[in-house]
Structure formats: structure tokens, C-alpha cells
Amino acid sequence: MADRTLLKNGIVLSLDKKIGNFMKADVLIEGSQIAAVGPNLEAEGAEVIDASKMIVMPGFIDTHRHVWEGILRNIGTDVPLEGDASYLAFILNTLAPVYRPEDAYVGDLVGLYGAIDAGITTILDWSHIQATREHADAVIRALQESGLRAVFAYGYPWWKYPDENQDNWIRDVAKQYFSSKDQLLTFGLASPGPEFIPFEFAESQWKLAREVGAHITVHVGVGTAGKLGKLGEMGRAGLLKDDTTYIHCTTLSDDEIQMIVDTGGTFSLASPVEMMMGHGMPPTQRFLDRGLRPSLSVDVETNVPNDMFTQMRSVISLQHAILFDKKLAGEDNVPALLTTRDLLEFATIEGARANGLEDVTGSLTPGKQADVIMLRIDKPNIFPINDPIGAVVWGMDTSNVDSVFVAGKALKRNGLLLNVDLNRLEKMAYESRDYVVSKSGFKLPAI
Numbered sequence: 001m002a003d004r005t006l007l008k009n010g011i012v013l014s015l016d017k018k019i020g021n022f023m024k025a026d027v028l029i030e031g032s033q034i035a036a037v038g039p040n041l042e043a044e045g046a047e048v049i050d051a052s053k054m055i056v057m058p059g060f061i062d063t064h065r066h067v068w069e070g071i072l073r074n075i076g077t078d079v080p081l082e083g084d085a086s087y088l089a090f091i092l093n094t095l096a097p098v099y100r101p102e103d104a105y106v107g108d109l110v111g112l113y114g115a116i117d118a119g120i121t122t123i124l125d126w127s128h129i130q131a132t133r134e135h136a137d138a139v140i141r142a143l144q145e146s147g148l149r150a151v152f153a154y155g156y157p158w159w160k161y162p163d164e165n166q167d168n169w170i171r172d173v174a175k176q177y178f179s180s181k182d183q184l185l186t187f188g189l190a191s192p193g194p195e196f197i198p199f200e201f202a203e204s205q206w207k208l209a210r211e212v213g214a215h216i217t218v219h220v221g222v223g224t225a226g227k228l229g230k231l232g233e234m235g236r237a238g239l240l241k242d243d244t245t246y247i248h249c250t251t252l253s254d255d256e257i258q259m260i261v262d263t264g265g266t267f268s269l270a271s272p273v274e275m276m277m278g279h280g281m282p283p284t285q286r287f288l289d290r291g292l293r294p295s296l297s298v299d300v301e302t303n304v305p306n307d308m309f310t311q312m313r314s315v316i317s318l319q320h321a322i323l324f325d326k327k328l329a330g331e332d333n334v335p336a337l338l339t340t341r342d343l344l345e346f347a348t349i350e351g352a353r354a355n356g357l358e359d360v361t362g363s364l365t366p367g368k369q370a371d372v373i374m375l376r377i378d379k380p381n382i383f384p385i386n387d388p389i390g391a392v393v394w395g396m397d398t399s400n401v402d403s404v405f406v407a408g409k410a411l412k413r414n415g416l417l418l419n420v421d422l423n424r425l426e427k428m429a430y431e432s433r434d435y436v437v438s439k440s441g442f443k444l445p446a447i
């Protein structure tokens with residue numbers, strides 16, 4: 001029989017409506033899977049972990065992050081998306097072009113271990129750092145070493161278009177790393193998006209993604225470029241399908257948003273980034289009004305923190321602010337306020353759906369993979385627990401993340417990351433950061 005682990009007597013938020021949530025219950029893990037969820041489970045021979053001071057729930061899911069930027073954390077917090085002194089100018093056109101494969105590797109490791117530390121168990125790595133074939137090998141090695149569940153979304157390097165090698169490299173990576181479905185990594189194509197490249201190229205990239213069986217993930221409706229109606233052109237050409245996740249969508253027209261909904265696409269919101277960097281107003285309500293619930297994404301650690309607590313609070317705060325403002329202005333028929341339960345679903349099961357993994361992860365459902373986190377409730381920032389869902393969404397932070405399991409394997413226990421030498425990683429991060437910054441001529445912000 002496979003290894004068995006029993007998480008005993010926790011507050012269990014399965015986030016599976018058929019199973020429900022419990023103030024006191026157990027979660028049984030067998031091998032890589034969740035075997036059972038409920039009170040007083042019998043589990044002979046299992047290793048028993050006391051969860052009586054824990055909330056046990058599915059791991060958080062991030063549906064879009066440029067993980068290679070891990071070594072550039074907080075480098076652009078006062079920098080907007082567009083303009084002469086901007087994210088596009090500094091990060092993508094100055095710093096990214098000097099990245100060696102080893103810098104992409106270290107950047108990814110930093111981001112991935114940060115994600116695990118924050119209770120994230122699945123991440124979509126939107127990896128538009130693929131300047132050479134070796135960059136893909138380096139990033140995939142980091143993803144494999146981390147132990148996370150991930151979508152490796154191969155991304156065309158922004159500053160190297162056009163590059164005739166890329167299509168062959170994409171086919172090659174698909175064959176070398178993604179022939180098997182029975183692994184933690186799945187394949188995606190991080191398409192440059194029709195706003196930033198000629199229509200024919202966007203079309204050819206989407207066709208290539210479908211040829212190699214890659215999930216498509218694309219930035220659309222981004223700032224000024226998003227108003228050009230380019231997604232509508234793609235839609236009218238019959239290219240929008242249910243295998244695609246649309247990121248931001250901030251400046252899309254209502255017709256374009258409706259096209260996404262009608263064709264079964266999914267939506268990745270990066271609300272803190274969108275608000276602070278000038279992408280446009282997060283379109284949460286425009287999607288909710290049409291029946292499509294968002295997933296959440298960190299996007300860039302150059303600007304925002306790496307955790308889903310920040311994400312959840314940002315999304316619910318903005319929606320409430322806008323709706324209460326309407327109520328105070330005397331408007332009738334104001335839409336329903338989001339609840340904390342909605343936000344917890346956006347950060348878990350909706351993330352699984354957007355990453356094409358809803359049958360695999362995103363809830364504590366027997367038969368799904370055991371991607372589980374335990375959040376401490378005996379810390380001074382959170383006791384006494386009166387409403388566990390409210391506590392996770394509004395009261396907790398990453399200091400409450402005690403344990404993280406992916407496919408039944410512990411990646412963090414007792415508040416400490418396993419399987420990584422953090423002193424070594426820190427040293428690698430500084431060395432790589434120093435190389436990238438000095439080679440590019442970028443000046444770190446003055447203090």
C-alpha cells in the first residue's frame with residue numbers, strides 16, 4: 001500500500017461543495033492522492049500529523065507569474081507599465097535581454113521557493129525569457145527541483161521578435177519534456193498576444209500551441225494597447241477557444257469580454273499589479289456580470305508581493321469599494337458583493353480551472369492530488385477563530401503557513417521550507433542579480 005498520512009482534527013475547508021467544510025475533521029493522504037476527508041477517519045498504519053491547531057485546505061493557485069523575475073523583486077515599485085521610464089522599458093527591454101540561462105534558473109528558484117513558503121502549490125510560469133534553447137532547460141530544471149505543480153508556459157522573448165528558431169524550440173521542448181501526462185509539469189504557450197505583434201504572428205503562435213497540445217495563456221486588454229480591438233479580430237477569425245486563459249483584460253471592450261465568455265475561456269486577474277501599474281481598472285465585475293469567475297495571479301514580483309492573501313484582499317476590497325460607492329450614490333440594482341468564500345474559491349479551484357487542472361487539484365476531493373496546506377491558528381495574529389473562511393481571507397498572512405504538501409510530498413513543515421539550502425540560494429540570488437544589473441547598465445533605485 002502507498003504511504004499514508006493522516007492530518008488529524010483540523011478545521012478542514014475542503015472547498016468541495018459535495019464534501020463541505022468541518023470545524024473538526026481529518027484528511028487522509030495515500031501516496032500522491034487525497035483518499036478521504038471527514039470526521040474520525042480510520043487509517044491504520046498511517047503517519048498521524050496533529051492538525052488541531054491548523055486550518056487544512058487546498059493549496060493556493062497562481063495562474064500567471066513571470067517567475068524568472070524572482071531576482072528583480074521590488075525593483076520597480078515606483079515604476080508604471082508604460083512610458084519612457086517604465087516596466088516595459090526597464091524590465092523587458094533592459095534587464096531581460098542580458099539574462100543567461102543560469103539567471104533564469106536562479107530567478108525561477110527564488111520565485112518558486114517564495115511561492116511554496118506562501119502556501120502556493122500550483123503556479124503557471126509565464127516564461128517569456130526564452131532567448132536560447134538552454135533557457136528553457138534551465139527554467140524547467142528549476143521547476144522540477146522545486147517540487148511544485150506547475151504549468152511551464154513557454155514565452156517568446158519580447159525583445160527578440162522575430163526569431164526564426166522559436167517554433168522549432170517550442171516543438172522540441174514539447175517532445176523532450178511533455179510527452180507524459182503523469183508528472184507535476186504541464187505545458188503551456190505564453191503567447192505574445194495580438195496587441196503587441198502582427199496578427200499573422202499571433203495567429204501562427206496559437207495554431208502552434210494547439211499543434212503541440214499546449215494550454216494558451218495570453219495578455220490582452222493591457223493599458224493603451226488593449227484598446228486597439230485586436231482580440232476582437234482574433235475572435236472574428238474563430239481563434240478563441242476553451243483552451244485559453246486571458247490575463248488582465250482591463251481595457252478590452254464589453255464585446256471582447258463577451259467573446260471570451262462565449263468561447264469558454266478562463267480569466268486571470270492580477271488586481272494589485274493592474275491597479276498600481278496602470279493597466280486599467282480590474283474588470284472583475286464585467287466578468288462576474290457575464291458569469292465567469294476569475295482566477296488570481298501575482299504577475300510580477302518586481303512590483304507586488306508573492307502571496308495570495310494580498311491578492312484576495314485586493315480583489316474583494318476594490319469590488320466592495322466600487323459597489324458601496326454606487327449604493328451611496330443612490331443607484332438601484334447594484335450587483336452582489338463578493339464574499340470571503342468567493343475569494344477563497346478564486347484563489348484555489350478557479351485557479352485550477354484556469355490552469356487546465358480542475359480534475360487534478362484545487363479542492364480537497366478524494367481522488368484528486370494531495371495539494372494541501374495547513375495554516376496555523378495558534379499565532380497571535382489570528383486566535384480565536386470565529387469564522388475560519390474570514391480568518392484565512394482577512395486575518396492571515398504568510399506567517400500562518402505551517403505546512404505545504406504537493407502530490408502528498410511535504411515541501412514545507414513546521415513553518416520551514418524543506419529540500420532547499422536557503423543560505424546558498426540567497427548567495428546565488430545576489431550573484432545573479434549583480435550580474436544582470438551591471439551587465440544591463442540598469443541603476444538600482446536610490447534610497
Ligand SMILES: [Zn+2]
Nearest residue numbers: 064126219299
Ligand atoms: Zn504578466
